[in-house]
Each structure stands twice: as C-alpha cells, then as structure tokens.
Amino acid sequence: MIGRWSAASIRARLTGWYALVLMAMLLVYATATYVAVRHEFLEQLDEQLHGEFETLEGRLARMPDGRITWGDEGRQDPDHEPERVFELWSPAGEQLQRSGADVSLPPTVLATASSSYRYETVRSNGERWRSLTGSVTVDGQSVVLRAARSEERVLGQLREVLVVLVFGLPLIVMLAGVGGYVLARRALQPIDHLASEAHRITAEQLHQRLSVPNQHDEIGRLAAVINSTLARLEGSFDQLRRFTADASHELRTPLAVVRGIGEAAVAKRRTALEYEEAIGSMLEEVDRMSNLVDTLLRLSRGDARTIKPTHQLTDLGELAKEAASSLGILAEDRHQTIDVSVNGGVVVSVDRLILREALTNILDNAIKYSPNASAIQIRVERVGDRAVIAVTDQGPGVALEHREVIFDRFFRVDQSRTRNGGGAGLGLAIAKWAVQLHGGELTAQDGSRGGSEFRIVLPTGSISPITDEHLSHADPRGGTS
C-alpha cells in the first residue's frame, strides 16, 4: 500500500494530502460550529421561556374569589399555541390554571419552596419539552408557575444544520480535491516539460540548453541549475576531446621517431656503433613515451578522484626548503640561487608528497626559464586564513594571455621547445591539480622583480576534507574553468 502510494505521481499525492488535511480541518470546524449553534439555540429557548415566565408572573393576581390566575382565560386554543404550555400549580400539587398546547407534561415538583427557578427538559409523547418552573408569591400566597416550550422546532433546525454540514463537507472536499489536482497539474507541468527537454540532450548534443521561461521562480532556478551543470559537462567533454587529441599527438611523435630510426637503421647494413646509436635513440623515445603514459594515467586518476590525499600536518617552510634542496643542484648548475624565506611557522594539513610534487614542478619551471646567475625566491607566509607559497623568478614572465592556459595540459609557451628541455608540458598541469586537490588555487602573475610569480594559496583549515562542491569548481584539467 505504501509502495503504491509512493509510486503515485507527485500530483496525486499532493492532491491526496491536500484533501486529507482539508477534510480534517473542515471536520473540526463543522463540529465546533454545530456545538456552538446548538448551544446558542438552546440558550435562546431558555431566554424565551424566561421572558414568558416573567410576563406571566407579572400578570398573576388574586381574583375576588380568592383564586390566583393570570386572567386571560381565552388563550386556551391549542391550535394557537401548539408549542407552548403554561401551567399554574398550588404548592400542594393541584393544577390551578393551564393554557397552550394540548399535551400532558409530567407534573413538576419544586424541591424547595423558595423562589428558585428550575430549567428542565421533559418528555411527553416522544417529544422534548423545555420547561421553566418557579414558585411565585402572590399576595402572600405561594403558587408554582411553569412555562414550557417544545424543543422540536429547535431540534429540527439543528438537524437541518447537521444535514448541511454532513453532506456539504464531502462535497467541498471533493471540489477542493479536484481544484487541487488541477492546480498541482498546472504547477508541475513545467517540470514534466523540463524532463522531456532534458531527455533530449545527450552527450552528442551537450551544447543544447533547457528553456528557462521565468528565471526567478523555482522551476526557472531548477532549469538554470541544470543548464549550468550542462555547461560544466560540456566544458569537461570539450577538454576531454582536446586532451585526447593532444595526448595522441604527443604519443605519435615519439612513435614516429622510433619508427623512423628503426626503418633508417635497417635500410642498409651498418656498423655496430651505428646500430648501437639507433637502438639507444629508440630507447630514449620509448622512455619518453612511458613517462608520458605514466603521467597521463596519473592525471586521469586525479580526474576520476581515485587518488585520495593522505593529510598530515606539514610545515610549509620545511617543505619549501626540501623542494629547494632537491632541485638545488639544477640551479647551481646554472649559477642561480634559490632563496627560501619563511614568515613564521606555517603548518597546514596537506598531502606532503603531492604538494611537494606541485612545488617541485613550479620550481623546476622557474629554474628552466630563468637566465643564468639569476635569483629565484620562495616565500612562505600566512595571509589571513590562507597559507601562501610564492615562487618568484627573474625570467621573462608569463604573458597576460598565457596566465590561464599555462596550466593546461600539454601547453608550452614556445611550441618549438617541444623536444628538448624535457617534459611534455604536464608539469604545471599536475601542479595545478595537486593544489586544487587541497582546495587551494595556483595562479601565475607578474613578479615584483620583473619575472613571474607563481602563487600557491591554500586554505589553512584544509584539515577538513574537501567537498565535491569545491572540486567541481576546481577543474583538474587546467585553468580554463
């Protein structure tokens, strides 16, 4: 039953709940109304009785013959007074006078002879009568006066009210249900529309977007969110395509070289030295290719988020010194100096190895592009709630149009530099990925001393694991997000 209920459309469920709630509310309302009306009716009846009693009481007088009467003997016609009865009794229980409907009410007895009143409901011939009894003193003689009215009319009216309530309530709920269903359908129609539109969009048509009828309402916002998801997806797909194309190009080049060398070597008989030279050359290309494949695999694992960082508290100053000393020999070879300045202890929870790789790649880049005998500076400091590692060099700097794409995979500033100098243009892409894995940002800008400055900015609270939300903005493929 529950299964069927949850399988029903939102529309049906909405209507169902709506009707149920309305029903409950109306039931409470109707009950309260009925109780109030009934109370009011009966109160009115009592008031009427009371008025009549008093009027009659005022008219009581002692006749010359000693009888006590309200006079007006003529009002005996039961047809005129089918709903009223007036009776006058002696304290001894003897009826003195009577007028009104022709019913015999059970005799009434006042428990106390004092001038108290008593309301009571009595039955006569299956009818309910309301009677007010009171003892009255006329000229020192005590009598008992009773005024009674049939309740039947009031009860009849109440029955009518009940009928209206009992039959009207389901009708109202039914009408409201139908109305609610229609409204729910109208409200949910845009979602159906959205669903059928979204259904059309496949991987091949990622450029398509959902139409946004009103971008301020809930549906519009939903459509906008789906659209931005599509945009991101499209971006990722584009990057993937570009990346695949670049990767196959990068792999084809060494393959072509290997093939060329091999073909040239077997074209004619050669000396052992020449063969050795050819084989060595081929092996170099193979080595280059396997490195490339390793790196690509690593990046794709990063994309798929199968690489889980193992966080540990790390002194970034120490990390910078470590990176500087591991590449120190490269700088030394070109008479460059690497200066590490640490502004206070900056200890952050990071994956030490992954972050060091990022720093090493950036530093390697700085060494490669800086002129001989220049100075490279690594600055580690805390800025607000962020940790910053800035690598400044005295190289040619990064052109404005390259500041984003420099982190793209396979990007090289100088396209002719493809063969020598090492690397396939993946170092900075890996660095960027590594920094973003920590919820940080890697940017390139102008250095204060002419060259470029690469800044790693890390949240110091990166103890907390990064959320998917964060990663979805951080594109591990490069800086074009």
Added chain:
Amino acid sequence: MSAQHLATMVAVRVLVVEDEPKLAQVLRSALRAEHYDVVIAATGEDGFFRANAEVFDLVVLDLMLPGRSGLEILQALRTRRIETPVLILTARDGVEDRVLGLDLGADDYLVKPFALPELLARIRALLRRGRTSEILRFKVADLELDLVTRRAARNGELLDLTLREFELLEYLLRHQGHVVSREMLVREVWKEPRRATPIDNVIDVQITRLRKKVDADGAARLIHTVRGVGFMLREGEP
C-alpha cells in the same frame, strides 16, 4: 657475490610465465645472459602445471594470462606451501592490484612496461635474499668505497663527494656490471615515490658531477651512460 657467481656454481632455474611471445623471448635472452636456466611457460595452464611439478629457484609471473590467471597460479603454489620467490609482472598498477598480489604471497612486483635492468636487479635481490652478509667495502679497478669510514678514493686519492654523490656511487657499485635505470635511482637513491621530469634533470646533473670527480681526467672511465636505459659502473667499455 653477484648472481653470476652464484649461477656458475649452481644453475639457477627461473620459470617465466608470460603469454606475450616477444616479451617471453626478451626475458629468455636477458636471463640467459645472466646465466640463469630459463623455462618459459606460454599459458596459464602450462605455467600452473610446471610450477607445481618442477622445482624452480624463482618464478616470474605475468598476472594476465589466458587459461589460468597468474594470481591463481600463485595461490595454488602458496597453498601447497611452495615458498619459491615469485615476482609478479602486471600492466595494472592500481594499489589494490599490487596489494592483492603481495597478499597472496608474491615477493615483489613490477609494472609493465618495466626496464629490463630493473627486472634483473629485482631478480638478483630475490635470489640473494637472506644469503649474503652486508658488503661494507667495494672495489672496482682503482676505485674504492668504504661504507664504514664513508670514504671513497680513486687511485688512492680521496674523493670529495657530497652525501648524495656518495649514495649514488654506492648504489652504482652495488650493481656494478649491471645497468641501473633511472627508475631505480629515483626510488632507491632519491627515495622519491615516482619519476618526474625535475628529478630526471637532477639525476643527469648529479651523474655528470659524480663522473667529473670519479672519472677525472686521465683515469679510465668507470661510470658509463647506457643510452635510453640508464647508467652502469664497470671496468672497460660495456
């Protein structure tokens, strides 16, 4: 105490379970060159049968095989309490794959494409396991290195080496006569988890410097570059 000496004394039998014919051929010739007695099994079934029926000193096992998987063979060996060292070759380097292999009782693993020098070094290490005492002095031609005094000398003359240069020289000496790949240097000498361009460059510079000190002008060359493969320390041309 190199594997060669061991091999000449007793023929070391190595079973290679590899289905790719070219790779099997390469392994056969490379291992034969090291004077091992090589048996090739080209299918999982054959490998399974031979590993169970014959006695080997070492098994080189490809994980992806037709018929029976390498892991099955390994498992069968270990359940029968055959403790022959097993070196796994795999194209998958996911952590889970490696852990699975090692958990099932493999002694070492190499990810394809591997460098032959590295495979040979691993095999030597596995065969040597628990057999040799620690070597504290190395001597090749007139190059000497003492691990106790942490000194190295060429032709009686003390070499002024940095810590890294000393470690590098020690590693080359430990593998004298064998090629040492960059991967091996990155992992064993630089203690880095993986090879990367910066480290490659550092190795190049470091080797150049070490060579300048060890093979100073006039002396016979000991540190050789094997193009596209790595480096080798030995007397005379390779």
